[in-house]
Amino acid sequence: DAGVIQSPRHEVTEMGQEVTLRCKPISGHNSLFWYRQTMMRGLELLIYFNNNVPIDDSGMPEDRFSAKMPNASFSTLKIQPSEPRDSAVYFCASSSYYEQYFGPGTRLTVT
Amino acid sequence: AQSVTQLGSHVSVSEGALVLLRCNYSSSVPPYLFWYVQYPNQGLQLLLKYTTGATLVKGINGFEAEFKKSETSFHLTKPSAHMSDAAEYFCAVSDQGSGGSNYKLTFGKGTLLTVNP
Numbered sequence: 763d764a765g766v767i768q769s770p771r772h773e774v775t776e777m778g779q780e781v782t783l784r785c786k787p788i789s790g791h792n793s794l795f796w797y798r799q800t801m802m803r804g805l806e807l808l809i810y811f812n813n814n815v816p817i818d819d820s821g822m823p824e825d826r827f828s829a830k831m832p833n834a835s836f837s838t839l840k841i842q843p844s845e846p847r848d849s850a851v852y853f854c855a856s857s858s859y860y861e862q863y864f865g866p867g868t869r870l871t872v873t
Numbered sequence: 874a875q876s877v878t879q880l881g882s883h884v885s886v887s888e889g890a891l892v893l894l895r896c897n898y899s900s901s902v903p904p905y906l907f908w909y910v911q912y913p914n915q916g917l918q919l920l921l922k923y924t925t926g927a928t929l930v931k932g933i934n935g936f937e938a939e940f941k942k943s944e945t946s947f948h949l950t951k952p953s954a955h956m957s958d959a960a961e962y963f964c965a966v967s968d969q970g971s972g973g974s975n976y977k978l979t980f981g982k983g984t985l986l987t988v989n990p
Contacts, residue, residue, distance in 0.1 A: 804980075864916035
């Protein structure tokens with residue numbers, strides 16, 4: 763299996779622009795998680811889905827953030843408009859039980 | 874609600890020395906416990922896990938951890954550190970209390986392990 767796939771691996775954008783991060787979970791996994799990692803705040807859970815349905819989005823920092831999972835093999839995390847404080851590494855993880863498998867992450871820089 | 878405390882945000886050891894990374898948890902139900910490792914510029918990788926059964930679990934790269942219910946601990950150890958062990962280590966506990974099929978984990982803040990030659 764290819765593991766969890768994330769794209770792009772690096773994204774540099776200007777403040778105010780829309781950013782879309784993409785994730786393809788491992789085939790057969792029915793749970794998907796979006797995390798954000800920064801030096802200041804560590805690893806934060808933003809939102810997670812079970813069977814394509816959002817279960818808990820309490821970690822989404824603001825209305826500027828939104829996430830979708832239109833089918834079992836694809837999810838997006840969108841930031842609109844982006845701000846410099848959104849600069850972080852964003853991870854997607856998937857699981858079929860408690861053991862989560864992480865993707866390589868997307869390093870987002872907002873200037 | 875579940876929580877995880879990792880004592881020591883940074884641990885430094887010499888190559889060949891014992892590695893001990895501490896993790897304490899709180900959980901209202903019997904927990905599932907995990908250790909993940911993150912190498913620079915990579916995602917988190919599962920090192921080992923405890924679900925049920927034997928309380929001493931072995932993982933990859935010579936690491937092991939022991940579940941101690943009475944101490945609510947799940948410390949990670951390795952007898953002899955190698956330079957390649959330098960990474961950040963995260964302890965995590967399952968959120969079984971949410972029930973159903975919600976397989977959320979609560980992560981600790983991480984411990985950065987430095988290995989000196």
